[in-house]
Amino acid sequence: xxxxxxxxxxxxxxxxxxxxxxxxxxxxxxxxxxxxxxxxxxxxxxxxxxxxxxxxxxxxxxxxxxxxxxxxxxxxxxxxxxxxxxxxxxxxxxxxxxxxxxxxxxxxxxxxxxxxxxxxxxxxxxxxxxxxxxxxxxxxxxxxxxxxxxxxxxxxxxxxxxxxxxxxxxxxxxxxxxxxxxxxxxxxxxxxxxxxxxxxxxxxxxxxxxxxxxxxxxxxxxxxxxxxxxxxxxxxxxxxxxxxxxxxxxxxxxxxxxxxxxxxxxxxxxxxxxxxxxxxxxxxxxxxxxxxxxxxxxxxxxxxxxxxxxxxxxxxxxxxxxxxxxxxxxxxxxxxxxxxxxxxxxxxxxxxxxxxxxxxxxxxxxxxxxxxxxxxxxxxxxxxxxxxxxxxxxxxxxxxxxxxxxxxxxxxxxxxxxxxxxxxxxxxxxxxxxxxxxxxxxxxxxxxxxxxxxxxxxxxxxxxxxxxxxxxxxxxxxxxxxxxxxxxxxxxxxxxxxxxxxxxxxxxxxxxxxxxxxxxxxxxxxxxxxxxxxxxxxxxxxxxxxxxxxxxxxxxxxxxxxxxxxxxxxxxxxxxxxxxxxxxxxxxxxxxxxxxxxxxxxxxxxxxxxxxxxxxxxxxxxxxxxxx
Numbered sequence: 296x297x298x299x300x301x302x303x304x305x306x307x308x309x310x311x312x313x314x315x316x317x318x319x320x321x322x323x324x325x326x327x328x329x330x331x332x333x334x335x336x337x338x339x340x341x342x343x344x345x346x347x348x349x350x351x352x353x354x355x356x357x358x359x360x361x362x363x364x365x366x367x368x369x370x371x372x373x374x375x376x377x378x379x380x381x382x383x384x385x386x387x388x389x390x391x392x393x394x395x396x397x398x399x400x401x402x403x404x405x406x407x408x409x410x411x412x413x414x415x416x417x418x419x420x421x422x423x424x425x426x427x428x429x430x431x432x433x434x435x436x437x438x439x440x441x442x443x444x445x446x447x448x449x450x451x452x453x454x455x456x457x458x459x460x461x462x463x464x465x466x467x468x469x470x471x472x473x474x475x476x477x478x479x480x481x482x483x484x485x486x487x488x489x490x491x492x493x494x495x496x497x498x499x500x501x502x503x504x505x506x507x508x509x510x511x512x513x514x515x516x517x518x519x520x521x522x523x524x525x526x527x528x529x530x531x532x533x534x535x536x537x538x539x540x541x542x543x544x545x546x547x548x549x550x551x552x553x554x555x556x557x558x559x560x561x562x563x564x565x566x567x568x569x570x571x572x573x574x575x576x577x578x579x580x581x582x583x584x585x586x587x588x589x590x591x592x593x594x595x596x597x598x599x600x601x602x603x604x605x606x607x608x609x610x611x612x613x614x615x616x617x618x619x620x621x622x623x624x625x626x627x628x629x630x631x632x633x634x635x636x637x638x639x640x641x642x643x644x645x646x647x648x649x650x651x652x653x654x655x656x657x658x659x660x661x662x663x664x665x666x667x668x669x670x671x672x673x674x675x676x677x678x679x680x681x682x683x684x685x686x687x688x689x690x691x692x693x694x695x696x697x698x699x700x701x702x703x704x705x706x707x708x709x710x711x712x713x714x715x716x717x718x719x720x721x722x723x724x725x726x727x728x729x730x731x732x733x734x735x736x737x738x739x740x741x742x743x744x745x746x747x748x749x750x751x752x753x754x755x756x757x758x759x760x761x762x763x764x765x766x767x768x769x770x771x772x773x774x775x776x777x778x779x780x781x782x783x784x785x786x787x788x789x790x791x792x793x794x795x796x797x798x799x800x801x802x803x804x805x806x807x808x809x810x811x812x813x814x815x816x817x818x819x820x821x822x823x824x825x826x827x828x829x830x831x832x833x834x835x836x837x838x839x840x841x842x843x844x845x846x847x848x849x850x851x852x853x854x855x856x857x858x859x860x861x862x863x864x865x866x867x868x869x870x871x872x873x874x875x876x877x878x879x880x881x882x883x884x885x886x887x888x889x890x891x892x893x894x895x896x897x898x899x900x901x902x903x904x905x906x907x908x909x910x911x912x913x914x915x916x917x918x919x920x921x922x923x
Contacts, residue, residue: 298350298357301342302377304341305385306339308334308335309417311335312413316331316332316417323410331413332414339385347382354376357375358372371431374430375430376430380563380788387555388427391635392423394638395543398543399543401747401751402541408452416543422440423438425438432491433481436474443467446548451540456539466534470524472523473520473521484513503567506572511571513567514568517561518561521557522581523557525556528588529848532849535601542649549603549641555614562788569621569792575620578615578619582616582619583710585608586611587717589609590605591717596721598655599725599729600655602657603640606718609714613696616711617629626696627784628691628692629693636688636689639680639755639759647667650745652740659735661728662732663729666741667746671730678723688761690808691766691769691771692769693715696711698771698801701800716811723816723819728823728831731824773801
């Protein structure tokens with residue numbers, strides 16, 4: 296099939312859905328709004344399937360038109376690239392995005408802004424598709440900014456709540472900090488390499504030397520963008536606050552789209568990161584620190600969505616460590632499996648919240664297995680997948696990251712292993728607190744607790760199946776010599792980095808994983824199925840207090856960044872703005888006003904006075920021109 300037709304089917308349907316629902320949605324039935332909204336990502340998914348069979352293992356460039364001229368020699372086109380990497384990301388974005396759209400019909404059906412919500416979701420998906428398919432950096436940046444704008448609109452969707460608006464602004468501002476690094480990197484790349492096209496850049500990067508100063512600066516600036524979009528230290532604190540948005544938004548942002556954009560960017564730009572080992576070391580340790588800090592914070596959170604939010608930050612840390620080790624395909628593999636089980640967990644959490652009338656505190660839950668049998672089952676599958684229980688999806692992708700870390704840096708491997716133990720603890724804590732034991736909350740909510748409708752359960756079933764089988768696309772050598780994801784992405788990410796661990800290591804790691812998971816499962820079951828709420832006390836002492844207060848990171852940022860900036864801006868307002876600028880600008884008017892008052896006495900209104908003044912003036916005038 297013609298590549299332009301396929302591209303148009305992948306690209307535009309979500310934008311068309313946004314336009315139709317955005318303009319006419321308030322006057323259409325909710326069923327029609329939902330149908331139009333779901334048709335966009337579903338059409339993109341079908342088109343991606345067609346592209347998979349038509350253009351697999353090739354790089355098909357579709358140039359729609361010239362967008363603008365960047366420099367004298369750089370023309371930026373509205374140009375897209377259909378290759379294996381972009382197709383895999385499209386499967387994730389459009390596939391999981393479609394399921395989230397379907398789920399949203401049931402979850403948001405009673406909301407008066409339903410049509411607006413579905414329109415925003417479509418615009419979000421369109422921006423992400425632009426980002427994934429872009430063939431040059433400016434076009435990718437346009438999609439990058441588009442998802443940032445849509446995240447602001449969706450996080451602050453319930454805009455009558457000031458706290459939600461503050462969370463939306465926080466996400467927007469912190470992402471702009473990262474985006475400044477991204478845009479500076481684009482300018483530096485254009486100046487250095489005289490092109491912004493990915494294919495040409497890859498060739499020029501591979502021809503450049505190791506750790507050249509300009510490449511180090513480019514990669515560091517690019518990674519600043521990644522720290523904002525993919526929520527890495529120090530710019531990750533916006534992501535947990537993004538829970539202010541409706542649950543489908545949390546699933547969309549945290550699982551399949553926005554937060555994985557930074558990982559995708561580094562994988563797409565693999566050639567320049569391969570040439571800068573210095574930057575890769577920085578990336579590894581920032582990823583590890585992010586994974587550790589977020590995992591430990593999650594241990595003491597009681598909001599069901601906040602636990603999953605910090606889990607996302609931690610899992611992104613795993614992906615970033617893999618990127619820093621040069622294992623770009625491994626990172627993308629974990630992006631895929633994470634999209635399945637994290638979307639499943641968020642949507643399952645939304646099902647719990649929906650069934651309990653808005654309750655999100657796990658201290659007020661318990662025993663919901665009997666009320667929500669299907670939600671319980673899929674949540675358990677998601678939990679086992681994220682903790683790496685064999686043979687679910689997370690087991691294979693997380694095991695691969697640990698193997699890569701072991702082959703490159705044993706201390707980092709130990710750190711990630713410890714993070715895996717924390718992951719198991721907070722996820723089993725979350726599962727047992729919610730579904731097992733006795734109910735600890737308001738019994739009025741218990742009496743009205745109910746299972747979600749089928750339109751919400753269907754996406755959960757699909758994601759549960761994907762969470763079970765997703766890992767088999769990347770089985771290790773000890774099981775199979777054919778790693779489907781690795782083979783599929785090699786034409787797009789042809790990095791020469793090789794990672795190898797012995798089969799003995801694999802067996803030992805698997806055995807240790809199962810034993811640790813069994814121990815953690817037993818301990819959390821004993822601790823968090825009790826009727827008492829003491830295990831959820833947020834006022835604990837020592838390290839528990841530090842974790843429940845999230846290391847006081849927001850307070851530290853407030854103290855060392857926000858308050859000094861406010862003081863500085865207040866000084867600029869009082870001194871520089873009002874004295875240095877306002878007074879200078881207003882001085883001509885001030886002089887004229889004073890002069891007018893002084894000259895005003897000459898306007899007495901007496902005709903005889905005016906005649907005398909004219910005579911005196913003429914005399915002075917003639918005296919000035921009398922020749923000596």
